[in-house]
Amino acid sequence: MSLYRNSAWFLKGMTEFTRNAFLSASKRFVEKDLEVSVAGRSFMITGANSGIGKATAMAIAKRGGTIHMVCRNKDRAEEARADIVKESGNKEVYVHVLDLSETKKVWEFAETFKRKYKALNVLINNAGAIMSQRDVNAEGLEKSFATNVLGVYILTKSLIPLLEKSADPRVITVSSGGMLVQKLRTGNLQSDRGRYDGTMVYAQHKRQQVVMTDQLAKTHTNIHFSVMHPGWVDTPAVANAMPDFHSSMKDSLRTPEQGADTVVWLAVSEATTTNPSGSFYQDRKMVSTHLPLAWTHSSPLEEQKLMSLLEDLAKTFQPH
Numbered sequence: 001m002s003l004y005r006n007s008a009w010f011l012k013g014m015t016e017f018t019r020n021a022f023l024s025a026s027k028r029f030v031e032k033d034l035e036v037s038v039a040g041r042s043f044m045i046t047g048a049n050s051g052i053g054k055a056t057a058m059a060i061a062k063r064g065g066t067i068h069m070v071c072r073n074k075d076r077a078e079e080a081r082a083d084i085v086k087e088s089g090n091k092e093v094y095v096h097v098l099d100l101s102e103t104k105k106v107w108e109f110a111e112t113f114k115r116k117y118k119a120l121n122v123l124i125n126n127a128g129a130i131m132s133q134r135d136v137n138a139e140g141l142e143k144s145f146a147t148n149v150l151g152v153y154i155l156t157k158s159l160i161p162l163l164e165k166s167a168d169p170r171v172i173t174v175s176s177g178g179m180l181v182q183k184l185r186t187g188n189l190q191s192d193r194g195r196y197d198g199t200m201v202y203a204q205h206k207r208q209q210v211v212m213t214d215q216l217a218k219t220h221t222n223i224h225f226s227v228m229h230p231g232w233v234d235t236p237a238v239a240n241a242m243p244d245f246h247s248s249m250k251d252s253l254r255t256p257e258q259g260a261d262t263v264v265w266l267a268v269s270e271a272t273t274t275n276p277s278g279s280f281y282q283d284r285k286m287v288s289t290h291l292p293l294a295w296t297h298s299s300p301l302e303e304q305k306l307m308s309l310l311e312d313l314a315k316t317f318q319p320h
Contacts, residue, residue: 036269071097
């Protein structure tokens with residue numbers, strides 16, 4: 001079955017995830033969807049100093065939005081901020097230093113942010129990590145899980161009260177088409193059993209993000225949630241984590257701007273909120289979260305189990 005899934009995924013990828021596929025899909029895009037000013041609205045973007053995150057921050061800054069860049073590396077973040085301010089002419093761009101793999105610090109950051117700022121209109125969960133080998137953080141959690149799943153859960157949950165007080169609140173999570181080869185598994189969240197395959201662990205985390213988005217959308221109905229696949233994008237993360245894939249596919253990979261297009265569309269366009277909350281998108285279109293005949297569906301019970309496990313873990317690291 002996994003061979004079928006992988007083959008079906010690669011075939012789908014070659015026809016839908018490449019740069020040419022984006023150019024083809026973009027012919028049906030409605031230009032006026034992005035012809036908007038978002039002055040006065042604030043956007044938090046994690047991993048905003050390179051790749052899709054930076055391209056998203058740049059596009060939104062050009063439309064007048066206030067940008068909160070949440071990045072791990074202060075120097076790289078400040079450098080990216082300078083680029084964004086210079087090119088967009090928008091000075092309302094702020095850097096916040098946070099490593100999403102440091103679970104307690106995610107809580108602390110969110111609490112401090114809520115005290116300091118009166119509004120947050122859009123949260124964009126973009127930062128992610130693919131590890132080549134299993135590594136644990138100071139709290140004993142597997143690092144990529146802490147970054148990709150638990151950190152995203154804590155940041156989102158703790159900012160929900162601020163989002164709910166703000167106009168037209170939205171949460172967008174950047175997932176990956178890799179999740180299509182994974183069925184939700186809740187029994188090995190820390191990847192401490194079996195062989196560690198960083199790419200498959202990452203794909204499982206991206207499946208968990210899709211489930212999490214759907215579940216949060218059901219619970220918090222006054223926020224518009226969405227999750228998306230940017231396609232195969234030429235980013236530093238892909239080059240570092242998947243060098244063979246990157247070198248063999250590099251002429252077909254999307255630019256960071258093409259990868260960011262649907263994120264920006266979900267964040268700023270009015271058209272977005274006419275679609276149901278909790279949906280999965282690719283090239284500005286709602287798409288299925290499963291490959292045909294791939295047996296990747298999970299039961300409502302399993303999905304609720306993921307949420308309660310995350311909630312329990314999150315509470316463990318909540319500062320009192």
